[in-house]
Amino acid sequence: MRQILLWPIHSWVWLDAARRASNLLRFAETEAEGGRDLVRAAELTPDPQLRTLFLFHARDEQRHAELFRRHGSLLHQALSGSCRSGNRADWLAPGERGLDDLRIEELEAGPLLAFLHLSEKSAAADFASYRDVLERDPSTRAVFDQVLRDEVYHMNYTLAQLVRVSPQRHRVLLWRARLSRLWKGYLRLALALAGVISGLLLTILYFTLLPPFSYLAKRAARKEPTGWLPVSPQRNASLDREY
Amino acid sequence: MKILGISAHYHDSAAALVIDGMPIAAVQEERLSRRKNDAAFPLLAIEWCLDHAGIEPEALDAVVFYERPMLKFDRILTSALRAFPRSWRAFPQAMRNSIGEKIWVRGVISSHLGLPRHKILFTEHHQSHAAAAFLAAPTREAAILTTDGVGEWATTTVGLGARRPNGAASITLLREVRFPHSLGLLYSTFTAYLGFAVNEGEYKVMGLASYGRPTLVNEVRRLIRRTPDGAFCLDLDYFDFHTTAQRSYSPRFIDLFGRPRSPYEPIDLETAEGRRFADCAASVQQVLEDTLVEIARALRQETGLTDLCMGGGVALNGVANSRILAESGFERLFVPPAPGDAGCALGAALYADRIHFKNPDCLVPDHPFWGPAVDGSALVQLAREDHQSCEELNDAELVDRTADDLVAGRVVGWMEGAIEFGPRALGHRSIFAAPHSADMRDRLNRDIKYREEFRPFAPVVPIEVADRYFELPPGGARLARFMSGVFRVRPEWRTRLAAITHIDGTARVQTLEQSMAPRIHALLESYGRRSGIPILLNTSFNLAGEPIVNRAVEGYSTFRRSGIDVLVAGSARVAKRASSAIQKEIISCSKSVAG
Numbered sequence: 001m002r003q004i005l006l007w008p009i010h011s012w013v014w015l016d017a018a019r020r021a022s023n024l025l026r027f028a029e030t031e032a033e034g035g036r037d038l039v040r041a042a043e044l045t046p047d048p049q050l051r052t053l054f055l056f057h058a059r060d061e062q063r064h065a066e067l068f069r070r071h072g073s074l075l076h077q078a079l080s081g082s083c084r085s086g087n088r089a090d091w092l093a094p095g096e097r098g099l100d101d102l103r104i105e106e107l108e109a110g111p112l113l114a115f116l117h118l119s120e121k122s123a124a125a126d127f128a129s130y131r132d133v134l135e136r137d138p139s140t141r142a143v144f145d146q147v148l149r150d151e152v153y154h155m156n157y158t159l160a161q162l163v164r165v166s167p168q169r170h171r172v173l174l175w176r177a178r179l180s181r182l183w184k185g186y187l188r189l190a191l192a193l194a195g196v197i198s199g200l201l202l203t204i205l206y207f208t209l210l211p212p213f214s215y216l217a218k219r220a221a222r223k224e225p226t227g228w229l230p231v232s233p234q235r236n237a238s239l240d241r242e243y
Numbered sequence: 244m245k246i247l248g249i250s251a252h253y254h255d256s257a258a259a260l261v262i263d264g265m266p267i268a269a270v271q272e273e274r275l276s277r278r279k280n281d282a283a284f285p286l287l288a289i290e291w292c293l294d295h296a297g298i299e300p301e302a303l304d305a306v307v308f309y310e311r312p313m314l315k316f317d318r319i320l321t322s323a324l325r326a327f328p329r330s331w332r333a334f335p336q337a338m339r340n341s342i343g344e345k346i347w348v349r350g351v352i353s354s355h356l357g358l359p360r361h362k363i364l365f366t367e368h369h370q371s372h373a374a375a376a377f378l379a380a381p382t383r384e385a386a387i388l389t390t391d392g393v394g395e396w397a398t399t400t401v402g403l404g405a406r407r408p409n410g411a412a413s414i415t416l417l418r419e420v421r422f423p424h425s426l427g428l429l430y431s432t433f434t435a436y437l438g439f440a441v442n443e444g445e446y447k448v449m450g451l452a453s454y455g456r457p458t459l460v461n462e463v464r465r466l467i468r469r470t471p472d473g474a475f476c477l478d479l480d481y482f483d484f485h486t487t488a489q490r491s492y493s494p495r496f497i498d499l500f501g502r503p504r505s506p507y508e509p510i511d512l513e514t515a516e517g518r519r520f521a522d523c524a525a526s527v528q529q530v531l532e533d534t535l536v537e538i539a540r541a542l543r544q545e546t547g548l549t550d551l552c553m554g555g556g557v558a559l560n561g562v563a564n565s566r567i568l569a570e571s572g573f574e575r576l577f578v579p580p581a582p583g584d585a586g587c588a589l590g591a592a593l594y595a596d597r598i599h600f601k602n603p604d605c606l607v608p609d610h611p612f613w614g615p616a617v618d619g620s621a622l623v624q625l626a627r628e629d630h631q632s633c634e635e636l637n638d639a640e641l642v643d644r645t646a647d648d649l650v651a652g653r654v655v656g657w658m659e660g661a662i663e664f665g666p667r668a669l670g671h672r673s674i675f676a677a678p679h680s681a682d683m684r685d686r687l688n689r690d691i692k693y694r695e696e697f698r699p700f701a702p703v704v705p706i707e708v709a710d711r712y713f714e715l716p717p718g719g720a721r722l723a724r725f726m727s728g729v730f731r732v733r734p735e736w737r738t739r740l741a742a743i744t745h746i747d748g749t750a751r752v753q754t755l756e757q758s759m760a761p762r763i764h765a766l767l768e769s770y771g772r773r774s775g776i777p778i779l780l781n782t783s784f785n786l787a788g789e790p791i792v793n794r795a796v797e798g799y800s801t802f803r804r805s806g807i808d809v810l811v812a813g814s815a816r817v818a819k820r821a822s823s824a825i826q827k828e829i830i831s832c833s834k835s836v837a838g
Contacts, residue, residue, distance in 0.1 A: 025507060032788060036277075036788065036789065039789075039800055039804070040277055042800055043277075043794075043796045043797055043799075043800050044796075048628040048629050051625075051628075051629065052629065055800060055803055055804060058804065059804055062804075069507070072507065073507040073508070073509075076505060076507050076508075077505075077507070077508060195339075198335065198339060199335040199336075199339075202334060202335035202338050202339070203331060203334070203335055206323075206327075206330075206331055206334045206335070207328070207331070210323075210324060210327055210334075211327065213324050214324040214325070214327035214328075216324075217321055217324035217325045217327075218324070218325055218327075221325050224421075226424060226470050226474070226476040227420070227470030227471070227472040227473075227474040227475075227476065228401075228418040228419070228420060228470075228472050228473070228474045229418060229419055229420070229421060230417070230418050231400065231402075231416040231417060231418055231419055233415070235367075236366075236367060236370055236416070239307065239364035239365055239366060239595060239599045240361075240364060240365075241311065241365065242311050242312050242313040242314070242346075242348070242349060242365055243311055243313035243314045243317065
C-alpha cells in the first residue's frame, strides 16, 4: 500500500538523471557503511555460523556499494556540469541506513538479527519500488534487480538464523525491533527538526547581534601583521588555562 | 607521576599514559572503536590505557588535553566575524559543534573519569606537537618545526628543545604563523580540489604528484606569498575554508586552476584532464617542499643546531621531509611515528611531565609499539571454530614458513606484539608481500587494498643493508625508521623492486633495526636468503575505509574478506583454504538457512 502511495513521488525523484546519480552514489556509501557494521558484527559474534554468514553478507554489501558507485559514477560523468549541481532530494529516496546507528557492540545475536531482517525487508521494498519506476533506464533497473536478489537472500537468512538462535522469542524480538525502528525514525525526525530550529535561531542571531562585532573584528584583522609572530614565553607558563 | 594525555574532537582521537616519565601505553580510538579517523572523545582508548597499567582513574595525577578549547573557540568565532556576512551558512554549524560539546572539555573529562577539575590541564596544540616531536626523540638539543592545518590559532611554529645535564628539559616556541595562513590548509585545499577526502586523501595527492610535472607552480605561488621575514601568507581571495565548511576553495581558485575533479571521476592519466590533476598535485607539492625547506634552512642558520624535530600533520609528507634533510643543512631529522593529532596525546602528557611538573627527563624508547598486543591463541580458536587449518609454530619455524610463502608469491597478513601508535604499519600490523613485480602491486591494489592504482607501496629493509638498495643521504636511515622519508631506489634494483618503486624511481622506505622488531628482521633475512633480496613490501593491515586491524579477530575477518593468502598472529598461522572449500561452507550455511 505504502509503495503504491509513494509511486508518484518515486517516479518524480528517479526521473531526473542528476538525482538518480546522486541517490545511487549515496546508496553506495550507505551499503559500504552497512558492510562495515556487518564485519563488526562478525568479529563480535561467538557463533561460527553467524560469523560466516555475516562476513558473506558484508561482502555482498561491499559488492552492492561497488555496483551503485560504479553506475552512479557513470551517470554522474554523463551529466554536464550544470546538471551535476541539481537539486538532490535525497531524503525522498530512502535506502538502507547502514544499520541505523546500531551499537553493534551492545547487541546480542537475537536483537541484531531481528533488526537486520527488518532493515533488509524495508530496503528490499524500497529498491523494488525504485526498480518499478525505472522502466526508461534499463541499466539502472538492472542494478536494482541484481541487488534485490541478494536482499531477498539476506531477509531469509536473517529470519532463519533468528529462529535458530531465539526459537522461543523471535516474534517478540521482531516486534521490539519494529518499535525500535519507529523510535529511531522519530529521533531522526526530531533531530532534523531541532537542527532546523537551532539553525534558524542562530542565523537570526548572526544577522542581528554580530554586525557590530564583525566590524570591530574586521578592523582588527586589517591591523594584524602577517608572517612570523613572536610567541610570548608567558603565554604557555600555565597549563590550567583553557584559553 | 601518572599522567594521561588526550587528543579528541577534530580527527583521530587518542589517549596516552605516561608513568614516572615513561610512556606505558598509547592508542588511537579508531583502533578500538573500529571507526576510521574516529574523532569522538576517546573513552575506549582511555579505558585500555588505564587497564593496561592496572590503575584506576583516581590514581592519575593529571589529565592533559592536547589543546586549549576556549582559544580554539575564539578562533572559530573570530573567523566567523571576520567573514561576515559570507559566513552565515557556516556560523550555525560551527556554533552547534563548539557549544554542543567541544568547549566543555574540562567538564567532560571530569565527569567521565570522576576527577577533580584542577587535575585537568591543557597544553597548546602546537606545544603538544613540539613535545611529541622533541621529547620522544633521541637528541639532546634540537630545533623544532611544527606545521599542520590549524590548532587554536597557530598553523606553523618554530622553536628549540633542550635537555640539560641535570635532567631538566625545555621546549621554547619562538614564533608562529597564525590562521588562516596555513601550509596544511593549502595542501588540504588541493586535496579537496582533486576530489579526495580532506584529512585523509593528502597521501593520495602526494602519490599523484609523482605522475605530474610542476607546470602550475607559478599559479600556486599566487595563492601563497612569502613574507619578508621568511614566513608565508595565503591570498584569501582564492580560498573559502575560513568562511564556509562546505568548500575550501573559492570561484577564483577554479578560474585559476580549472574545473575541480569530482570524487566519483576516475583519474585517467592518459587524458589531458587526468594529467592536469596530476600537474596540480605536483605543483602544490613542490611549493610546499620549497617553503618548508626555506623555513628549515633559516632555522638551521639561526640556531646553528644539527638536529631538527618535526611535528604536525604536514610532517607525514615524506617527500618534503627528505628534501628538508637533503637541503636545509640539518644533519638529522626526527619525525615521530605519530606526528599528527593522535600523537599530541603523548606529546601533551610528556610536556606536562617534563616541563610543567619539572620531572627529570628520560629517554623514551625509540619504537612505535605502544598499543594493545595481539593474542595468537584467539586466532587459533577462531580458525578451529571455522574448520580452517591452523598451526602453532615456534619463531624459527614461523619465520621460515612465512618466507617460503612470500617467495611463492603469497600475500601474508602479519600481526605480532603491540599495535603501532600512529598512521603507519611498521611491522606489527602489516601486510607483507614480495616486492619484485608490478603485478604484485596491481594485485594488492585490486584484490586486497581496493585502492587507486597510482598509489605506491612501501618497502621494509634491514637497516644494515638499506644503503645497498636505496640512495640514503646522511641521516636518511634515521628518517626512514618510522617510514617518514622518501628516497630513490638505486637504478640497478628498480626492475627487481618494481612493486615498491614509485613512478619517479623513489620509495617510502622503512629501515628496520633488529632491536626494534627482531622477528621481522629475521623474516627479512630469511626471505633474503631465498630470494637474494632481503626486502619486503609492507603495507598497513586494513582494507579501504577501515582502520588498521588491532585484535586477532579483526585480522581474521580482513583475511577472510580479502585476497590475503596467509594470516600470522603471534605464533599462529592460518592459510586460506581453496575457494571451493569456502563455497562449500557458504552453501552449507545457506542450506541451514533454507532448513
